[in-house]
């Protein structure tokens with residue numbers, strides 16, 4: 001609640017409470033950055049020969065970042081529900097076809113954000129390997145089973161790259177936003193360094 005007893009100058013100094021939509025937006029970009037590391041690192045480490053000394057470190061880092069995305073996803077779903085609850089109270093027009101397509105694509109992205117790290121966890125545990133979050137060993141969710149480990153490996157591979165395909169589709173869908181952001185960044189760069 002607004003503190004009416006404080007002078008204006010002090011009230012301005014208080015940090016503003018971020019809305020659910022703003023938090024959702026910043027989680028969106030943090031997760032996008034972590035996914036970039038997972039895709040680049042994942043495809044690089046999977047091709048490394050077994051003798052390479054830093055291979056284990058890369059696998060550990062990949063698993064930790066993958067688990068981190070699961071935590072971020074939980075926070076994201078929480079803020080999404082908060083945002084949707086607020087929207088529900090306001091009267092909204094019925095969604096048109098474009099809106100339905102966007103909702104379907106976003107739902108698919110959420111599905112992959114959940115299933116891809118779960119498949120990685122399944123692969124590791126069924127291969128009789130632990131999953132750790134930056135050194136903290138996490139519980140085993142799946143029993144060791146070498147026959148299923150091969151299925152898990154294939155599952156993680158195909159789900160990861162299908163996820164990537166939908167990310168590309170989403171980026172294309174948002175190309176207007178991407179173009180405007182690039183234009184703004186170019187203008188800011190020009191103003192700061194070339195034409196001050």
Ligand code: HEM
Pocket residue numbers: 024025028031032033035036080106107109110113167170171174175177178
């Ligand atoms: C890297 C993986 C990415 C994933 C998993 C992802 C996922 C999502 C999801 C699920 C939404 C719906 C809002 C939400 O629940 O957060 C969304 C919104 C959005 N994303 Fe992404 N995104 C990714 C990358 C990108 C990239 C690279 C761009 C740049 C073009 C982008 C631009 C946007 C925009 C502009 C929205 C808002 C759309 C709207 O509200 O109409 N996203 N994204």
Ligand code: HEM
Pocket residue numbers: 035038039042043044045046059062063065066067069113116117118119120121122123124131153156157160161
């Ligand atoms: C959203 C999160 C994740 C993404 C996007 C992702 C993506 C990838 C990609 C692209 C590869 C390379 C596949 C290949 O080219 O063969 C890979 C490999 C791998 N990932 Fe993930 N991953 C994620 C989460 C996880 C998690 C949580 C774990 C384990 C707990 C994990 C375990 C592994 C392992 C062990 C490999 C190596 C597979 C091999 O040796 O062939 N990943 N991942």
